[in-house]
Amino acid sequence: MSADRRLAGPLRLLSRRKRVDSGWSREPSAAKLQKALNEEVSHGHAFLFIPVLIGGGAAVWFALPRDPPAFLVFTLLPLSLLALSVASPLGRIRSFLLSFSLLLIGAAAAEVETWRRATVILDSPVTTSVVGEVHRREPAGEGRWRYFIRVNATERPILKRPPEDVVLLARAKHRPFEAGDVLRGRARLSPPSGPALPGLNDFAFRSYYDGIGAVGFFYGAPQPAGTRKADERDWSERLSQRIFELRGTIADRIRATVAGDAGAFAAAIVTDERRAISEETTEALRISGLAHIVAISGLNMALAAGIFFIGLRSGLGLFTGFAQAWPIKKIAAVGALLMATVYYLISGFAVSAERAYLMMAVMLIAVLVDRAAISLRNVAISAIVILLVSPSEVMGPSFQMSFAATAALIAGYAFWSRRQSHREPHPFPTGHGRLAPFLTVWHLMAGIFATSLIGGLSTAIYSMDHFHRLSGYGLVANLAVMPIISFLVMPAGLVGMLLMPFGLDAPFLKLMGAGLEAVIHVAKAVSSWGGDVGVGRQHPWFLPVASVGLLLLTLLRTKLRLLGIPLIATAFLLSWQAQRAPLPDILVADDGTLVATLQPSPATNRTRPPGFVFDQWRRALLLTDPRKPVVSPGEDIAPKGVGEGGLSATGKEKDGGAFDDEQRHRHRAAMRQAFAAAGADAGRFQCLPKAWCVAVTDEGVAIAVVEDGRIAGIACDLAVLVVAPRAPFDQCRSGARLISGATLRRAGSLEISLNGSRDSHQWTIVAAMAGIDRPWSRHRLFDWRTGEFEAPVPSSRGEADQW
Known part of the structure; x- marks a missing residue:
């Protein structure tokens, strides 16, 4: 036998062994997949997908345009659970039934929460006198207060369908009302805002599940109208009032001890009263990526509970005999849990604080039963509790961002720990001695860097979808301030709160304020660099696809987690595709008072467009500053010869009554003259104050925005598109497309693409609320x-052509 033949067998065996060792084998793909799934199940990672499926069922239920039949959900759920109970313990059928049951549980929880809330939302804006009891109050700037009021009665007019709870701003100087006081005042009430554009946030959704039926402001200062007797309230209402009174007292003391924005910032961290912070500082925190510090979220709760836990355990450890006889770790966990509970109560039951508290409670209870405190299983348990109690939270950015960041951080830590455990220890020769302090600082800064990087990347997709922007220098800002927050602000604030009952809190609160003053300086410095990167409105499938990809990356530990990478890449491809979509030609706000043309550049009919609406337009469509309208007094825009009784400088008839033929003729001539001027400057509005604005697009489409309903008929004769919220009719006899107040109320904000045509039947009109009939939007359909x-x-x- 030759030498080559003698070596052939060993060489083949060695080659096969090398291929197996390198991870390559001829094992079928299905077998590999099943092996990986079995490994995930053996590590308990299947449990992590329970809240994912429950949340997915709730999200689908909330996203439907109409209410799904409740009997269908509550009929299918028992049937699915029954089939699950008789299915074989193993197999794909059982897995499918379990997943389907969890989806139905999420949908059922959403149905129950919606039925339980049953919030009455005001149908249309109205000015009325409100009599109601103050639930709680929040400072809204110097001398201004926001009151959460339970409405007892309305007067002049009496509302047929009054909301039960409203939020009203009192700007006039007055003695602040306390919780439980009954007040009276003339107020402007409005329903919560709908989406500023199709696909954007519907503020009425959150208001419905927060129990807020209307928002507005008082004309002048509200007046006292008596005090509700204590025996008329049950124990829960009295307890809630006492807690809010304590919360207000704590916030007032902090702001009195620490002046300026630093004091308001400190009060926000402790009590979640954020509106006392100036707009300048709030904007700087937002642009620099530090706004998350203001909210009582997982970071604040973890720092407060962690500092208390470590401090109490270290203090008890000083007593050797006691430490040997008693489980000081569990005692410290109980103390930290009590402290976290108090923190949650004085936060005013904020939603972000609720999530943080539940997560921290699960982790501390895990310490009591000798389980790992920081684990994805504990995060999953917290999510399950929240989703079953308040499934509507799954639709909000706060829930999504907090759990995404927490899951990503724990998964990243677990991945790093597994890698380190497989490496042989190689002691660093200079790890001791003089370099030890520097290495400690290096490890600390590296940990902060890794935490900020993972947290920022994991929440980026939600910031893109909900806020249409990214903070370019958020990582730098967080690296600069997190040591201040962790080692100065939170410890000083915790000690100050513990000493406040004894009147010894002032030095520590001032130290806390000094740290927050430094944070504010960092925020303003970083925000001055810019870095507020606009990404625009995302594709409807961007968030679902990206979320699934992120969940796979964080919740799995085998190579199956890599399936999340192509999903995230697909999501960003959808984002790129959305950015390439052409802009609409015309935007109309849901109340019809703000209209914008976008070609050749943005222009609005308002000299100062409402920031709340236009800022959303700007972020979603990446718009530049709008061109201001050309505003002329009546005598300049009207033709010569207009005498007494003509147009006044406000654009209204001097006699204030109905138009006669001569007056209509003068308005018609003035509007024609304005259209002629608008044709020379495409897209820019020519306006007569308090009366109308006109513009002509590149396609030659004449647009009229009518504020005085008496001019709507004239506008119909001269324009192709008429936006008239106060028009006394719903259609133009001339054939012009009329967008009336009744239409806008049902349709919401509009995006209009002219498609290069002057024929309105060739336009594409997208309405924010088209086809939607859900409990939080049903108030739009009520005719008082x-x-x-x-x-x-x-x-x-x-069907939209029939509007």
């Missing part, structure tokens, strides 16, 4: 004159 609900605006383009 008839007391009945109308049908929603059709969603299809063919």
Whole structure:
């Protein structure tokens, strides 16, 4: 036998062994997949997907345009659970039934929460006199207060469908009302805002589940109207009032001890009263990526509970005999849990604080039962509790960002620990001695860097989808301030709160304020660099696809987690595709008072467009500063010869009554003259104050925005598109497309693409609320004159031509 033949066998065996050792084998893909799934199950990672499926079921339920049949959910759920109980313990059928049951549980929880809330939302803006009891109050700037009021009665007019709870701003100087006081005042009430553009945030959704039926402000200072007797309230209401009184007292003391924005910042960290912080500082915190510090979230709760836990355990450890006889770790966990509970109570039951508290409670209870405190299982348990109690939270950015950051940080720490455990220890020769302090600082800064990087990347997709922006220098800002927050602000604040009952809190609160003053300086410095990167409105599938990818990356430990990478890449491809979509030609706000043309550049009919609406337009569509309208007094824009009784400088008839033929003729001539001027400057509005604005697009489409309803008929004769919220009719006899107040109320904000045509039947009109009939949007369909609900605006383009 030759030498080559003698070596052939060993060489083949060695080659096969090398291929197996390198991870390559001829094992079928299905077998590999099953092996990986079995490994995930053996490590308990299947449990982590329970809240994912429950949240997914709730999210689908909330995203539907109409209420799904409740009997269908509550019929399918028992059937699914019954089939699950008789299915074989192993197999794909059982896995499918379990997943389907969890989805139905999420949908059922959403149905129950919606039924339990049943918030009455105001149908349309109104000015009325409100009599109600103050639930709580929040400072809203110097001398201003926001009151959360339970409405007892309305007067002049009496509302047919009054909201039960409202939030009203009192700007006039007055003695602040306490919780439990009954007040009276003339107020402007408005329903919560709908989406500023199709696909953007519907503020009415959050208001519905917060129990807020209207928002507004008082005309002048509210007046006292008596005090509700204590025996008329049950124990829970009295306890809630006492807690809010304590919260207000603590916040007032902090702001009195620490002046300026630093004091307001400190009060926000402790009690979650954020509105006392100036707009300048709030904007700087937002642009620099430090706004998360203001909210009582997982960071604040973890630092407070962790500092208390470590401090109490270290203090008890000084007593050797006691430490040997008693489990000081568990005693410290109980103390930290009590402290976290108090922190949650004085936070005013904020939603972010609720999530943080539940997560911290699960972790501390895990210490009591000798389980790992920091684990993805504990995060999953916290998410399950929140989703079953308040499933609507799954739709909000706060829930999504907090759990994404927490899961990513724990998964990153677990991945790093596994890698380190497989490495042989190689002691660093200079790890001791003089370099030890520097190495400690290096490890600390490296940990802060890794934490900030993982947290920032994991929440980026949610910032892109909900806020349409990214903070370019957020990592730098967080690296600069996190040592201040962790080692100065939170310890000083914790000690100050513990000493406040004894009147010894002032030095520590001032130290806390000094640290926050440094944080504010860092925020302003970083925000001055810019870095507020706009990414625009995302594709409807961007968030679901990216979220699934992130969940796979964080919740799995085998190579299956790598499946999340192509999903995230697909999501960013969808984002790129959304950015390439053409802009609409015309935008109309849901109340019709703000209209913008976007070609050749943005222009609005308001000299100072409402920031709340236009800022959302700017971020979603990446718009530049708008061109201001050309505003002319009546005598300049009207033709010569207009005498007494003509147009006044405010654009209204001097006699204030109905138009006669001569007056209509003068308005028609003035509007024609304005259209002629608008044609020379495409897209820019020519306006007569308090009356109308006109513009002409590149396609030659004449637009009229009418504020005085008496001019709507004239505008219909001269324009192709008329936006008239106060028009006394719903259609133009001339054939012009009329967008009336009734239409806007049902349809919400509009995006209009002219498609290069002057024929309105060729336009594409996208309405924010088209085809939507859900409990949080149903107030739009209520007609207070008839007391009945109308049908929603059709969603299809063919039906939309019938508006």
